[in-house]
Amino acid sequence: MTVRGQACVVGAYEHPTRNAPDKSVAQLHAEAAIGALADAGLSKEHVDGYFCAGDAPGMGPLSMVDYLNLKVRHVDSTETGGSSYILHVSHAAQAIAAGKCNVALITLAGRPRAEAKDGLGTQKIEPMRPDTAWEAPARLTTPGAYALVAARHMHEFGTTPEQLAWVKVAASHHAQHNPHAMLRSVVTVEDVLSSPLVADPLHRLDCCVVSDGGGALILSRPEIARSLRRPIITLRGAGEGIKGQNGGRIDLTWSAAAISGTAAFEEARVTPSDIDYASIYDSFTITVIMQLEDLGFCAKGQGGSFVSDGNLISGVGQLPFNTDGGGLCNNHPSNRGGITKVIEAVRQLRDEAAPAVQVPNCRLALATGIGGVLSTRHGAATIILERE
Numbered sequence: 001m002t003v004r005g006q007a008c009v010v011g012a013y014e015h016p017t018r019n020a021p022d023k024s025v026a027q028l029h030a031e032a033a034i035g036a037l038a039d040a041g042l043s044k045e046h047v048d049g050y051f052c053a054g055d056a057p058g059m060g061p062l063s064m065v066d067y068l069n070l071k072v073r074h075v076d077s078t079e080t081g082g083s084s085y086i087l088h089v090s091h092a093a094q095a096i097a098a099g100k101c102n103v104a105l106i107t108l109a110g111r112p113r114a115e116a117k118d119g120l121g122t123q124k125i126e127p128m129r130p131d132t133a134w135e136a137p138a139r140l141t142t143p144g145a146y147a148l149v150a151a152r153h154m155h156e157f158g159t160t161p162e163q164l165a166w167v168k169v170a171a172s173h174h175a176q177h178n179p180h181a182m183l184r185s186v187v188t189v190e191d192v193l194s195s196p197l198v199a200d201p202l203h204r205l206d207c208c209v210v211s212d213g214g215g216a217l218i219l220s221r222p223e224i225a226r227s228l229r230r231p232i233i234t235l236r237g238a239g240e241g242i243k244g245q246n247g248g249r250i251d252l253t254w255s256a257a258a259i260s261g262t263a264a265f266e267e268a269r270v271t272p273s274d275i276d277y278a279s280i281y282d283s284f285t286i287t288v289i290m291q292l293e294d295l296g297f298c299a300k301g302q303g304g305s306f307v308s309d310g311n312l313i314s315g316v317g318q319l320p321f322n323t324d325g326g327g328l329c330n331n332h333p334s335n336r337g338g339i340t341k342v343i344e345a346v347r348q349l350r351d352e353a354a355p356a357v358q359v360p361n362c363r364l365a366l367a368t369g370i371g372g373v374l375s376t377r378h379g380a381a382t383i384i385l386e387r388e
Helices: 025-040 061-068 081-097 132-138 142-157 161-175 189-194 222-226 257-268 285-294 303-310 338-349
Strands: 008-014 049-051 074-076 103-110 197-199 213-220 233-243 277-280 364-372 378-387
Touching (some): 008 025, 008 222, 025 061, 025 213, 061 074, 074 081, 081 103, 081 213, 081 233, 081 338, 081 378, 103 338, 142 285, 142 303, 161 189, 161 285, 161 303, 213 222, 213 338, 233 257, 257 285, 257 364, 257 378, 277 285, 285 303, 285 364, 338 364, 338 378
Parallel strands (some): 049 074, 277 364
Antiparallel strands (some): 008 213, 103 213, 233 378, 364 378
């Protein structure tokens, strides 16, 4: 089912906390929901569809619908890691188009910082999962898994650590204007390369922050959106994809964004050159370079040169990205930070981003996410939003 023109984003809210030792995950979900509803000018009585992923406590939507005291007729708890909440925007639009709901609430929240989880993300053996039982004994860490992709990219295409560092530099130039960002200091390429090596070739500053927090989105039927006296932000195209081990035929040079992006651009009937602003999932600097290539913003193998010299910096480069500071500098709640990518895209389209990083006349924005582990198995979701 096409999503083009079927639904509008009418509410968006990012929780300001980055450390929540005094709040539960459910409370963060609720506070984000309240913020998004207020932004939309709606109440919870208007909500008849609810969407969440694996970060929701208890039994996902069953627990959260009860906790939020919602009366809904449609729920979705699709889990694809960091891409989940971009995928949920597409699923919410499909549900609205199919008449399953009129107003959809999407919430994310997490407390990995307060819970002091292992920042390396070492996999644990879970007997019910078919993958980690074989891989966890090797003690693969999340940074180590992404370092494999970075090392392969360097080997195949000549990408350099300096080019990876430019992604962090661009994010830091934007984060300085975000009062809620965890890391607000502007860094240089030299700062990134001199930070401790975490997993060769990735340094500490090549890695995203770990934060508490959350966010929420409200989607509605277009006629409802037009009654709310807010800028009309329409979903123009969407795509999703999964990439795994392919029966042992492993190729680390591409990501599932090649699948999700192709579908999103085809449905939206636009090309990468039409995009004014891009929210690119940035769990690591290599994650950004891979997606830029796979989405078609540059040729395969040219991601390193594309990001060099500040090409991602608003007001300077060709493609402004992650103007809130992204996961590299702003926040990365619940290890599923995709919702913040959509929120910043909405801000840009509404002309509500920080003045120093607002893209002039922003009319088309892309948000894309990677969930799972880039070098083993992961999901990708891409959406294209348009301001009418």
